[in-house]
Structures are given as structure tokens and as C-alpha cells.
Amino acid sequence: MMNIRFSLTAILLVASAAGAADSQAQTTGAVAGRIVSVQCAAHLQKNGTQGEVQLSSPRDIALGLSAGDRVQCTGAGYLEVLVSTGTKKITASDSWFTIPPLPPDPAFPKADAVIAQSLANYGRAGATRGNATDSRILWPSANAAVLPDRFVIRWAPLPQKIVLAVMSESKDVTIWGPTEVDGGAGSLKSAALSSALTGYKAKAGGTALILTLTPAKSSDWEEVHFSLLNARQEQELNAQLDFWGKNTGGLALLLGRGYSYSRFKLFADAADEYDSALSSVPESRYLLEDAIQANRLAGRPSRVKELQTRLASQPEAVNQ
Amino acid sequence: MSLAITGVMILIKLQIEKTDFGKQIESMSYDLLQHHLSAPATIHDLPVIVLDISGIEMRPTLGSQPALVTDRAPLRSIVEQLVKLPNPPKAIGLDVDFSPDSHGYAHPDDPSLFDFFLSQKIPITIGVNSSLALGPQRWLNDPKYIDLASCVVVPKPDQGQSTRYMPEETVVNYPTPMSRGIDEHCSSMAFALEYDTVKNFSSGLGWFVDTSRVKSDRQVTNSEFLVDYSPLQLLASSPPDALNPDELAKADLKDKIVLLGRTKNTTDTFTVPGKPEQPYAGVFLHACAIYTMENRPLYRLTDSGRIAIDFLFSLIIFGPFLLYRLSRHKQGKEVVVEHRFVGRLINFEALLLVVFAVWLVRYTHLMWDDFLLVAIVLVAHAPIEHATVGIGRWLDESLRSGRHASPPSSGPPSEGE
Numbered sequence: 001m002m003n004i005r006f007s008l009t010a011i012l013l014v015a016s017a018a019g020a021a022d023s024q025a026q027t028t029g030a031v032a033g034r035i036v037s038v039q040c041a042a043h044l045q046k047n048g049t050q051g052e053v054q055l056s057s058p059r060d061i062a063l064g065l066s067a068g069d070r071v072q073c074t075g076a077g078y079l080e081v082l083v084s085t086g087t088k089k090i091t092a093s094d095s096w097f098t099i100p101p102l103p104p105d106p107a108f109p110k111a112d113a114v115i116a117q118s119l120a121n122y123g124r125a126g127a128t129r130g131n132a133t134d135s136r137i138l139w140p141s142a143n144a145a146v147l148p149d150r151f152v153i154r155w156a157p158l159p160q161k162i163v164l165a166v167m168s169e170s171k172d173v174t175i176w177g178p179t180e181v182d183g184g185a186g187s188l189k190s191a192a193l194s195s196a197l198t199g200y201k202a203k204a205g206g207t208a209l210i211l212t213l214t215p216a217k218s219s220d221w222e223e224v225h226f227s228l229l230n231a232r233q234e235q236e237l238n239a240q241l242d243f244w245g246k247n248t249g250g251l252a253l254l255l256g257r258g259y260s261y262s263r264f265k266l267f268a269d270a271a272d273e274y275d276s277a278l279s280s281v282p283e284s285r286y287l288l289e290d291a292i293q294a295n296r297l298a299g300r301p302s303r304v305k306e307l308q309t310r311l312a313s314q315p316e317a318v319n320q
Numbered sequence: 321m322s323l324a325i326t327g328v329m330i331l332i333k334l335q336i337e338k339t340d341f342g343k344q345i346e347s348m349s350y351d352l353l354q355h356h357l358s359a360p361a362t363i364h365d366l367p368v369i370v371l372d373i374s375g376i377e378m379r380p381t382l383g384s385q386p387a388l389v390t391d392r393a394p395l396r397s398i399v400e401q402l403v404k405l406p407n408p409p410k411a412i413g414l415d416v417d418f419s420p421d422s423h424g425y426a427h428p429d430d431p432s433l434f435d436f437f438l439s440q441k442i443p444i445t446i447g448v449n450s451s452l453a454l455g456p457q458r459w460l461n462d463p464k465y466i467d468l469a470s471c472v473v474v475p476k477p478d479q480g481q482s483t484r485y486m487p488e489e490t491v492v493n494y495p496t497p498m499s500r501g502i503d504e505h506c507s508s509m510a511f512a513l514e515y516d517t518v519k520n521f522s523s524g525l526g527w528f529v530d531t532s533r534v535k536s537d538r539q540v541t542n543s544e545f546l547v548d549y550s551p552l553q554l555l556a557s558s559p560p561d562a563l564n565p566d567e568l569a570k571a572d573l574k575d576k577i578v579l580l581g582r583t584k585n586t587t588d589t590f591t592v593p594g595k596p597e598q599p600y601a602g603v604f605l606h607a608c609a610i611y612t613m614e615n616r617p618l619y620r621l622t623d624s625g626r627i628a629i630d631f632l633f634s635l636i637i638f639g640p641f642l643l644y645r646l647s648r649h650k651q652g653k654e655v656v657v658e659h660r661f662v663g664r665l666i667n668f669e670a671l672l673l674v675v676f677a678v679w680l681v682r683y684t685h686l687m688w689d690d691f692l693l694v695a696i697v698l699v700a701h702a703p704i705e706h707a708t709v710g711i712g713r714w715l716d717e718s719l720r721s722g723r724h725a726s727p728p729s730s731g732p733p734s735e736g737e
Contacts (some may be wrong), residue, residue: 126474
């Protein structure tokens with residue numbers, strides 16, 4: 001049975017971490033709530049400040065809120081906020097609603113904010129946590145997971161033929177290929193490939209795979225390790241997707257599904273969900289940031305670039 | 321009068337030091353001194369070696385940690401190879417930030433990797449930074465891993481400078497309800513591997529020079545020391561690829577401290593004194609810190625030492641004139657020194673000062689970063705001297721006219737200049 005509380009907490013954490021990933025390897029401040037819908041004259045008071053800012057739709061949809069922030073709805077209509085206990089509908093009769101803190105994770109202590117700030121003031125880590133090495137293979141990205149029936153290979157286009165192959169991780173079984181394709185195409189979706197992956201999983205039960213890409217007439221090849229979900233993971237994923245389908249709708253449903261796919265490293269599917277969420281509220285800069293991060297993990301550089309251009313043209317975040 | 325001129329010149333120099341121009345000159349002086357520290361002849365003379373792990377892929381981890389982190393399997397494999405070498409290294413440092421956060425480990429495989437490191441006979445240390453905020457003993461989440469942790473922070477440089485200092489240790493005070501809190505000491509990677517502190521100046525010259533300084537910000541205190549970057553070029557020129565067994569076999573690792581770090585395609589790059597044109601990966605800074613600890617520390621002037629050395633050098637230059645003038649006065653002779661001669665002599669002495677400060681640094685290790693300012697002020701002494709002499713004469717004449725108004729005195733004549 002799925003742990004509902006955990007899932008809702010995790011979506012908020014993941015969503016907050018995704019937004020911060022560009023600027024920091026790890027974030028200590030967590031988003032404890034998100035604006036899902038603004039159907040009234042709504043106001044936000046950030047924790048520790050006296051001033052109020054007006055919330056508007058669609059600009060502030062998916063805006064991250066910290067524990068202690070307060071929101072209010074005045075007049076007719078309602079405001080919906082996703083918090084760790086579920087979606088909260090706020091009307092004028094509720095007066096101010098304070099965003100509750102995320103439930104503590106017993107396994108890991110909370111960071112001391114004062115110490116964290118002092119450490120950041122002093123310097124930065126002189127150690128590796130750096131960038132990924134450039135690879136021609138865009139998808140699957142390293143360590144990602146895929147579903148056989150939706151599997152697509154993407155690479156940085158090359159003006160020559162390339163040879164693709166999928167092998168077991170120990171390289172003792174060639175599951176598909178080697179197949180020569182046009183390097184300029186940049187992607188390949190093949191029924192034969194999907195079928196081969198499904199067959200391998202059913203017969204051998206293996207999930208760890210390697211995709212190799214070799215430019216024709218070249219010994220310079222690249223490989224990426226990825227995996228198929230095993231039966232248990234697929235069951236868990238489906239349970240989570242069912243939960244989101246039954247308990248949420250609209251934007252919350254898309255965010256929830258995006259989280260679940262991310263958790264199982266199905267980054268391409270996660271990016272699709274975040275893209276859908278963005279298309280439902282295209283003016284939300286916060287959803288744009290989420291979609292950029294998701295597409296980056298899914299190895300879609302052109303989409304990332306397009307979204308970044310859109311982000312650059314957006315007005316500055318006013319409520320963060 | 322010469323003493324007054326010296327005092328005025330020191331005051332002027334102290335004011336210039338506070339300006340952007342003064343800071344630039346000091347930075348230039350420090351770079352010059354770093355350049356002239358004696359570098360080891362070959363890589364074999366170094367106590368530390370950097371092995372490049374740039375070839376290891378960065379893996380995305382999702383859930384609590386969406387960032388890319390260094391893949392753990394190749395890291396483990398490299399360490400396994402190193403500890404199995406017939407002539408294994410003395411110690412191994414992994415310049416990789418393993419900091420967990422309040423949501424979990426940086427990589428799911430970290431606990432098993434840490435267990436593996438702890439089981440080795442060779443001392444192994446790994447990097448942490450932000451996780452110091454998680455609480456005492458929690459830097460690698462589980463207290464049983466605390467002995468593996470070392471701090472890999474590189475301090476922000478002072479304004480107008482590059483990274484001169486590296487920390488020796490970071491002390492974090494964790495608040496407790498009933499006491500002043502618990503102090504936990506996180507050794508820097510260099511200190512954790514070298515097991516030695518930077519030697520302090522033990523003689524009576526502590527008021528004049530020291531080897532470290534302390535920086536505090538609320539609950540975090542860092543003691544830091546000046547780093548000798550003279551081996552940087554040797555370390556950074558084609559470090560062996562840790563993923564290449566042939567290169568690993570060729571590298572002379574016996575009794576050396578081995579640092580594993582990403583030297584390319586990394587975000588942890590820093591500029592260092594003497595080489596401002598190129599940023600260097602953090603692992604090289606840690607290696608130079610180890611070298612400094614193993615070798616000789618660099619000395620910095622204390623505030624009192626700085627004033628003393630400024631005064632001393634000014635006095636060395638003006639002292640002979642002072643003595644000459646005093647002796648001429650005592651003999652009742654007129655003081656005749658051609659100004660042009662004085663100017664040339666002082667310029668020559670300023671030049672000597674520069675040459676000696678730079679040339680001697682390889683022996684003294686004294687990073688006297690305002691020697692150029694002192695030299696500049698000395699060279700520009702003429703207008704200062706004229707102004708000071710003018711004021712002195714005016715005072716003298718005022719006193720004389722005061723004496724003429726009162727009954728005649730039988731005291732000695734005033735000294736004049």
C-alpha cells in the first residue's frame with residue numbers, strides 16, 4: 001500500500017530541489033507547499049515579513065511556499081494549495097492559512113540554518129560534485145530507467161551513419177542490433193527494439209543494459225548504462241500512478257505523476273508530465289523551471305534551450 | 321626631523337593600503353613572492369600526488385538528491401587497485417563531496433562504500449562540506465562514518481585577492497539546551513591526511529610573524545594558513561589518469577599521499593596567487609596545502625610586525641642621513657648633502673629592498689606583501705620630505721620668534737633638520 005503522506009511530502013521536496021538544482025548541488029531549504037489554483041483575490045505573506053503580495057493566476061501557479069508562509073483568500077472564490085497532507089482549499093472564511101512544515105524524516109537530521117549560512121559565507125567545496133561529461137547519447141541518460149514500449153533513443157545529430165546496439169550489462173548478450181542508422185536523424189523509435197527489450201526482460205529477467213553508439217567507420221564508440229524497471233518497481237510505479245489518478249486532478253495530478261516517474265528514474269516520462277503541466281499553465285515561471293530540470297535529466301537539450309529562452313523572457317519571480 | 325619624515329611616510333603608506341590601488345599593489349607583491357618560492361625539482365620530490373578522476377561519469381540521482389554526483393562504482397574500483405599495489409600509498413584522499421543532506425545520502429551506494437573505506441588498512445578520507453550543518457557526528461549521516469570525513473571547503477578570498485589561505489580545521493559549535501554547546505573539529509583534507517599542523521613560530525617572534533589566522537562567523541570558526549603554490553605546475557601538468565591501469569602502474573605512489581579528484585570538467589575551480597590567468601581544480605589546492613604542511617609554512621606579518629618592518633626599513637634608509645646630520649651638528653659644521661644624491665641613494669636602496677624581499681623569500685618564506693608599497697613610498701619620498709621639512713621650518717621659526725620675545729636663553733641651538 002502506498003504511503004500517501006510520504007508521496008505528497010516527496011513531491012514537494014523533489015519539486016523544490018529541482019528548482020534549486022541549477023544554483024546549488026544540494027539545498028537545505030525545502031518547499032513545503034505549492035500554489036495549485038488561484039480563483040480569488042489571494043495574498044501571500046512570507047514567513048518573517050509583514051508585507052503582503054498579491055497572488056495571481058496564472059503567474060503564481062506552482063509557486064513554492066515555505067513552512068510558515070501564510071496565504072489568504074478575500075472575497076468570493078477559493079485558493080488551492082498543495083501541502084504535505086494533501087490539497088487544501090482556502091476560502092475567505094478561513095482567514096490566513098499557515099503552510100505547515102514538512103514532516104521530519106527520522107533517518108536524517110535537519111540542517112542548522114545558522115551553521116549552513118556560516119559555512120556558505122566562508123567558502124565553497126573544493127571537491128567534485130561537478131558537471132557531467134559530454135556525451136553524444138542524449139537518451140537514455142546515464143543511470144536512467146526506461147519502459148520498453150515507450151523506449152526511444154536520442155543522440156546529438158551526426159552528419160554520418162551511426163551504429164546502435166543494446167547489450168546486457170555484462171556485454172554477453174546482444175539484445176538488439178548492431179543496427180546502422182542515419183546519424184542526422186537524432187532519434188530512433190523502433191518497434192523491433194521495444195519488442196527485443198520486452199522479450200529480454202521476460203526471458204532473462206535482467207534489467208541492467210548498455211546502449212552503444214559508434215559512428216560508422218570509426219572505432220570511437222560511446223556507451224551509456226541504463227535499466228528497465230523490474231516487476232516490483234513496475235508494480236510500485238503503477239500503484240503510485242493510480243493513487244495520483246484517484247486522489248488528485250488537474251495540475252496536482254501532473255505534478256504527482258512527474259514526481260513518480262522521476263523517482264523511478266523514468267526521466268523522459270517525468271519530463272512529459274512536467275511539460276503537460278506547463279502547457280496547462282504556460283505563464284508559470286515555476287513550472288517552467290521544473291520542466292527545464294526534468295528535460296535536462298531526460299537528455300533533451302533543444303527543449304531545455306527553448307524553455308530557457310521562455311524563462312528568460314518571463315518577468316522576474318516576484319514572490320520568492 | 322628624519323624620524324618625523326619616517327613617521328609621516330608610514331602613515332601615508334597605511335592610508336594607501338586601504339585604497340583599491342594599495343590592495344592591487346599588495347596583491348601584485350604577493351603574486352611576485354609566490355612566484356619566487358622555490359618549487360620542487362620533480363614530481364618525485366613531492367609528498368603528494370593527484371590522480372585524475374575526470375573520466376568517471378557523473379550520475380543523476382533522484383529522490384532527495386536530484387543533482388549529478390560522481391559515480392561510486394569506479395571510485396571504489398580505483399581505491400581497490402590502490403590498496404592492492406605492492407607499494408601502496410601512505411594515505412588516500414577522495415576529493416569528492418560526499419555530503420548527505422537532510423533528505424538522504426548523496427548516492428544510494430554511499431553506506432556500503434563508506435564501510436569498504438573503513439575496512440582498509442591504509443587511511444582513507446573523503447570530503448564533506450555542507451553536511452556540517454546536520455549536527456555533531458552526522459557529517460556522513462551515520463556517526464560510525466565520522467572518521468572518514470574531512471572538510472574540503474576552499475575559503476572565499478579576501479577582497480582583491482585570490483585564494484591565499486586554506487583551512488587547517490573547521491570548528492563548529494552545535495548548540496545544546498543546557499550548555500554553551502558542543503565543539504566539533506572537522507580537519508581539512510590536508511590536515512586529515514598529513515596528521516600535522518602547520519608549524520607555529522615558536523621563538524619570541526610571535527608578535528612579529530605568524531603562520532595562521534582564525535576566522536569566525538557565529539558558530540563556525542576556521543583556522544587557516546597561507547599555502548605555498550610552488551608545486552602547482554608540477555601537480556597540474558598531466559596528472560595520471562586513475563582510470564588507466566597503465567598510468568596507475570607507472571605512477572610512483574609509494575609512501576605518498578594520493579588525492580583522487582576531478583581536474584577537468586568540474587565546477588570547483590579557483591584562482592591562486594601567482595597564477596591569476598588560470599583557474600585550478602580544488603584538488604590541486606588541497607595537494608598544495610598538504611605540501612605546505614609537509615614542507616615549511618609561509619609566514620605572514622602580524623599587524624605589529626607590519627608596522628615594525630615598515631618603520632625598520634624606513635629607518636635603515638633615513639637613519640644614515642640622520643646620523644650624518646647629527647654628527648655634523650655636533651661638530652658645529654653645516655649639513656651639506658646634495659638633494660639629488662640623496663634621491664638617487666634612496667631610489668637605489670628601494671630597489672635593493674625589492675630585490676631582497678623577492679630573492680630572499682625562498683629562504684625566509686616571509687610573505688611581506690606590502691614591500692612594494694614601502695618601496696613606492698620611499699621612491700616618492702621627496703615631496704613628502706619637502707612638505708615635512710617645510711612644516712618643521714615653520715614650527716622652528718615660530719618657536720624662534722617666540723624666544724626672541726622672551727628673555728634670551730643660554731640653551732643649545734635647535735637641531736634643525
